[in-house]
Amino acid sequence: MQSATPTQLKVNVWRGADEGEFQRFDVPRMESQTVLDVVIHIQRRLDATLSYRFACRVGMCGSCAMTVNGRARWTCRTHVTKVLHHADDVLEIAPLNHLPVVKDLAVDMTDFFDKWRDAKGYFAGRRTRAEPVARVDPATAARKAADAGIECIGCGVCYASCDVVAWNPDYLGPAALNRAWTLVNDVRDTQQQARIAAVSNDAGCQSCHTLGSCTERCPKSIAPTASIAGLKRLNGKAPQGAPE
Ligand code: SF4
Ligand code: SF4
Ligand code: FES
Numbered sequence: 001m002q003s004a005t006p007t008q009l010k011v012n013v014w015r016g017a018d019e020g021e022f023q024r025f026d027v028p029r030m031e032s033q034t035v036l037d038v039v040i041h042i043q044r045r046l047d048a049t050l051s052y053r054f055a056c057r058v059g060m061c062g063s064c065a066m067t068v069n070g071r072a073r074w075t076c077r078t079h080v081t082k083v084l085h086h087a088d089d090v091l092e093i094a095p096l097n098h099l100p101v102v103k104d105l106a107v108d109m110t111d112f113f114d115k116w117r118d119a120k121g122y123f124a125g126r127r128t129r130a131e132p133v134a135r136v137d138p139a140t141a142a143r144k145a146a147d148a149g150i151e152c153i154g155c156g157v158c159y160a161s162c163d164v165v166a167w168n169p170d171y172l173g174p175a176a177l178n179r180a181w182t183l184v185n186d187v188r189d190t191q192q193q194a195r196i197a198a199v200s201n202d203a204g205c206q207s208c209h210t211l212g213s214c215t216e217r218c219p220k221s222i223a224p225t226a227s228i229a230g231l232k233r234l235n236g237k238a239p240q241g242a243p244e
Contacts, residue, residue, distance in 0.1 A: 009080065011038055013050065014094040017101045022092065023047075035068050035083065036075040039093060039105065052105035059219065062155030066105050067094040072160040074219045096160040098169075112156050115172045119204075120195040121179035125188045134188045142239075146185040149178045149227050151220050158214035158224055170203040174214035174224030177205055181227035184239060192238040196231075205231035 009029050012022040025042050036054055043050040054064035059077040066075050069083045069092050084091060099107035116122070127134060136143050158174040159165055165173050172180075180199045183189050199205050205228045214224040 009033075009038065010088075010090045011042065012090055012092045013039070013042060013105070014101075015050075015104055017103060020101075020104075022094075029080075033080045034076055035066070035073070035078045035080060035091070035093065036064050038080065038091065039066075039075060050105070051103040060153065062153035065096055065155045065157050065160070067096060067160065068092070072096055072157040072217060074155060074157065077219060096156055098160050098162070098165045099156065107156075109156060111169075112159055112173070112175070113154070115176040116154075116179055118198060119172050119176040119180040120191055120198050121176050121183065123183060123186065123189055124191045126190050127188070136187060140187075142185040142187055145230065146182045149182045149222055149224070152178055152182075152218075152222055153220065155219065158218050158222075161213040161217045163211070163213065164207055164209060168203065168207060171207050172199060172203055172205075174208075174228065177208070177231060178222060178224040178227040181230050184231065184234070196234060196236060196238045199231055200234075200236040208232075 007029055008026045011025045011027050013025060014020055015023045025046050027038050027041050030037065036057065039050070039052050043052065052066070054076060055061040057076045059074060062074070064075045065072060068075065068078060073083075080091065093105065095101045095105050095107045099109060099111060102108050125134070152175060154175060156175065162171070162174055164171045177199055180195055183195060184192060208225070208228045210225055210229065212225045215222070215226070218224065
């Protein structure tokens with residue numbers, strides 16, 4: 001006879017900052033329950049002092065990423081059934097790796113976004129508002145390369161999954177390098193020489209060991225590994241014909 005699914009979920013949640021410990025909660029099982037549903041239940045019903053971050057609940061804002069049973073994931077789009085292999089498994093929820101913990105499940109993303117800036121992961125065009133909007137042919141190779149990485153929403157899952165970030169805290173990381181690659185392929189952008197220089201130093205694309213944890217785990221199915229390989233192929237030079 002099959003055992004019935006337990007009506008309570010055993011959940012270990014990280015409490016504290018970089019130093020801390022896991023705290024056990026029992027949470028009612030529900031149909032189609034996500035990991036974020038579990039965290040919200042704990043904070044609203046069991047311990048109002050639990051800190052965490054989320055906004056959209058539909059996989060758009062990227063703010064709800066946490067480490068779930070040892071792996072970085074979007075919690076709002078991760079069903080409990082996906083991470084529990086057996087009905088009586090324990091769910092372990094911790095903050096993202098490689099970023100300082102503010103409190104409990106909330107990390108400080110400052111380093112992550114500073115690296116986007118350091119990789120010149122922002123657009124700098126030359127047209128003014130008075131000029132017509134630039135037309136970029138969607139069929140060109142550059143536009144297709146940019147499109148492949150453009151849907152990144154900065155959730156940090158790839159960054160928390162990257163071993164090189166752990167070994168070298170200066171490494172720009174998969175998200176910043178992916179962003180740089182989309183802009184390298186943006187024919188309207190004007191700072192290509194400076195961007196290529198920024199991503200080609202010791203903390204840049206050459207440090208990636210291409211094992212692909214970032215690509216395997218990105219919930220948006222982006223392939224930072226391929227973007228970084230594209231930067232490596234440029235070998236420190238801006239793409240031909242790039243405006244400066
Ligand atoms: S492929 Fe490169 S960027 Fe991606 S996880 Fe591995 S080392 Fe990090
Ligand atoms: S590349 Fe993917 S995993 Fe990395 S920050 Fe962007 S959306 Fe998140
Ligand atoms: S809450 Fe916005 S992506 Fe999860």
